[in-house]
Amino acid sequence: MFMSDTRTNAGVDNISSFRKMYTWERPGDRIITLLSAGNLATTQTVVSMLEERHKTTEERDPDIYEVPSMFKAAKLVGDTVRSVIREIADGGGFKSEASFGATFILGGQIAGGETRMYLIYPEGNFIEATDDNPFFQIGEHKYGKPILVRAYDPDMSFEEAAKLLIVSFDSTLKSNLSVGLPLDIQTYVSNSLERGAERRLMASDPYYQEISEGWSEALREAFQRLPNYEGLYKSNS
């Protein structure tokens, strides 16, 4: 399951909405979904280059519709982002590559292989999700991590997982302007080799509002039920 927000900003006075989830699909053969975080010019260029390579069909450049495995797909995205960042940074003579940085989550399945998920760094290298580390977050991830750490369960249904991701995003939405609704959700059922359910959750969505308000209320209640710290005025000995 994937979820991404749509907020981009160049300063808090210049906020727009852009989709950060891209899917390449050929039912029965492959479905590859890419989530992006970081510099929008970089992420859009990376996605455009992946698209272009498919259209031009020059043989020297690998094509995301032709790579034989998810590992090769991750390598393709990693090579692309590294070259994009290097070109911008070198071309302008800019010292810092950090400001053009972008990070990606790539997941999906290609016929003949397993379902895989990778976290791809701006340097082009990547790591794979495992049973020990079953989820990835990119972008503004810290606010939303505590509930993932505590409530994630590998046996969750998609409906529960969607709830968890919404709660996690909502914690970030409440703390940080750089993340904003709507949220894009996509599911993938292993070995189906086709796109699963997809939704775009708007701020006006009654379920989103129920979760957002319900979770605030539930947290406050849970907090109230915990015992207060009575040790403050006891002697230290």
Place this chain on the structure above:
Amino acid sequence: MFMSDTRTNAGVDNISSFRKMYTWERPGDRIITLLSAGNLATTQTVVSMLEERHKTTEERDPDIYEVPSMFKAAKLVGDTVRSVIREIADGGGFKSEASFGATFILGGQIAGGETRMYLIYPEGNFIEATDDNPFFQIGEHKYGKPILVRAYDPDMSFEEAAKLLIVSFDSTLKSNLSVGLPLDIQTYVSNSLERGAERRLMASDPYYQEISEGWSEALREAFQRLPNYEGLYKSNS
């Protein structure tokens, strides 16, 4: 109320425990508490310089026991941290001042003035806590912010506030190695002009364990009670 952890690290294989809370007190006249985050060499040098200035009593340097107001105390700390960082960075010819950075929370009261709290940046400038922005966090603050945003209430008792800070720190402790027990807690009752209750909470503390386990359990229960997202497989129209 102040709370700080004690973890410092130079890489995850070099972790130690240092107090990050310092108090200058002259009962009836002033109590000034400083919390630090960032480069340990910088923060210790800042604290040592503040101490030294008191001992040497040279008139040209202001002394934290002599400054007439909390505002002047914040300015003194700000000027000190800026000069410490500049000296290290310039002296070594290092380009980046960021790696020597340190951030502080300064709070307390000086006779004749109100209780005040400031957040002091590595650049030496500072902001003051207000009713709109009643708490500050420094260091690894993002994981612990969502519960503060949701559960903070200006009418909380010290016992509830201690519980809130422990829950907030615990969210960070569960997500990030760079924060670690024990936790130092200090309270101050406005206009008392003396140190309030103080505790050091060890990992073995039964209350800490009760909160840490209780909060995980409470979060999971609260999460379970929220309705699952049933919209995934409805039509998009």
